[in-house]
Amino acid sequence: METHSNRSIVGRLAPSPTGAQHVGNARTYLLAWLSARSQGGRVILRIEDIDSPRVKPWAVQQAMDDLRWLGLDWDAGPDDALNEVRDICAGREAASVGSYVQTERLSFYRAALDELKRRELVYPCTCTRSDIEAAASAPHVGQEGPVYPGTCRHRQAADAVPLAGQPFAWRFRYQEWSLFPFVPKEYVDLVAGKQRCLPEELGDFVVCKVDGTPAYQLAVVVDDHAMGITEVIRGDDLIASTFRQLALYASLGWTPPQFGHVPLVIGPDGRRLAKRHGDTRLSTLHEAGVPAECLVGYLAWTCGLQSHRNAVRPNDLVGQFAWERLPRSPLTLTERDWQTLLSMSP
Numbered sequence: 001m002e003t004h005s006n007r008s009i010v011g012r013l014a015p016s017p018t019g020a021q022h023v024g025n026a027r028t029y030l031l032a033w034l035s036a037r038s039q040g041g042r043v044i045l046r047i048e049d050i051d052s053p054r055v056k057p058w059a060v061q062q063a064m065d066d067l068r069w070l071g072l073d074w075d076a077g078p079d080d081a082l083n084e085v086r087d088i089c090a091g092r093e094a095a096s097v098g099s100y101v102q103t104e105r106l107s108f109y110r111a112a113l114d115e116l117k118r119r120e121l122v123y124p125c126t127c128t129r130s131d132i133e134a135a136a137s138a139p140h141v142g143q144e145g146p147v148y149p150g151t152c153r154h155r156q157a158a159d160a161v162p163l164a165g166q167p168f169a170w171r172f173r174y175q176e177w178s179l180f181p182f183v184p185k186e187y188v189d190l191v192a193g194k195q196r197c198l199p200e201e202l203g204d205f206v207v208c209k210v211d212g213t214p215a216y217q218l219a220v221v222v223d224d225h226a227m228g229i230t231e232v233i234r235g236d237d238l239i240a241s242t243f244r245q246l247a248l249y250a251s252l253g254w255t256p257p258q259f260g261h262v263p264l265v266i267g268p269d270g271r272r273l274a275k276r277h278g279d280t281r282l283s284t285l286h287e288a289g290v291p292a293e294c295l296v297g298y299l300a301w302t303c304g305l306q307s308h309r310n311a312v313r314p315n316d317l318v319g320q321f322a323w324e325r326l327p328r329s330p331l332t333l334t335e336r337d338w339q340t341l342l343s344m345s346p
């Protein structure tokens with residue numbers, strides 16, 4: 001891997017405005033940003049707002065404010081007024097990149113879905129959640145819920161026409177498709193090392209929901225490809241999804257980016273940091289007058305990038321960044337840690 005001035009590296013920050021950004025999000029964003037910048041690469045900002053029932057309108061601006069407050073910048077994103085900048089940054093025509101907001105990109109997802117239909121890689125699925133739960137065999141209820149039992153797999157794409165009026169989702173033929181050698185069943189993660197999957201444990205997955213909106217798996221693949229992303233850094237709860245996304249890349253004939261999955265920040269109960277653990281919002285720290293450099297310094301310390309919690313800006317850490325320094329276990333944030341963060345001052 002090249003270590004400096006590699007303009008061909010493109011990383012991304014992809015907040016989901018379903019609520020406030022918290023300390024756990026900040027740690028992942030910092031690592032994603034540092035990884036790209038330490039290789040001389042570019043960073044793009046994309047708003048992942050297609051999960052409409054959960055999206056909060058205020059959260060888009062808040063996420064951008066939080067990132068700027070942290071000192072993380074981007075070369076292209078939804079705030080770009082200049083299409084020319086987009087051209088240069090993404091290395092492509094603005095028209096082919098399109099908007100950096102997912103709800104403004106529906107035509108891209110539709111085109112990819114049409115291609116999957118044309119190749120008979122997706123089929124219409126009329127199963128409800130309870131149908132799937134009833135038909136899935138008990139041992140196949142993993143942490144992601146029951147594995148799809150294949151009830152509608154006999155259908156072809158054209159079978160969607162007579163279903164008109166009946167709600168259906170589009171499901172990707174992952175279990176059959178993964179039998180082909182060109183669909184990766186293993187990959188080397190930048191952070192977590194070699195990963196393997198058992199396709200039968202993932203099952204056929206939804207690429208377009210009943211309401212017609214694209215599923216996360218399809219949207220991120222289409223976006224990362226269109227935006228020329230070469231490096232995807234995100235939480236390690238998405239490792240299983242990576243195999244689904246690798247199958248989509250193989251199906252659409254696209255080159256996948258490199259993936260790096262970082263350990264999550266968890267609460268004292270061992271569960272992923274969330275609202276149930278109390279307030280860990282970045283905006284709370286900001287409003288309490290905590291300098292962003294103090295939080296970044298704390299996060300950098302937890303990432304092994306400095307030996308003390310000295311206040312630093314992300315820019316100051318670019319030279320020190322190395323994945324080898326990151327602890328491979330989750331970071332536990334206790335109430336006491338949060339109080340320590342809240343009381344930090346320059």
Ligand SMILES: [Zn+2]
Nearest residue numbers: 125126127152
């Ligand atoms: Zn079905």
